[in-house]
Amino acid sequence: MARVTVYSTGTCPMCERTKQLLSKWKIPYDEVRLDINRDALRTFSQLTNGARTVPQIIIDGKWIGGLTELTERHMDNELDELVTD
Secondary structure: OEEEEEEOOOHHHHHHHHHHHHOOOOOOOOEOOOOOOOHHHHHHHHOOOOOOOOOEEEOEEEEEHHHHHHHHHHOOOOOOHEEEE
């Protein structure tokens, strides 16, 4: 299984929805809370090309975007090939 990281904050409803969908699709993920782990901001900024919104999803070190992009990839059957070996 691929390594999925969700960058989020504790007050973001879209972050919660992203995590719910990943769980529903049985895709394990690590969460990095930017409101708690301020040291992660530099890595977040580098990985996401300076994104300023959350959630942002990284799969195997590749930035795929936020909830919209995650959902689009799932609907286009592209997500499975990203998260399986």
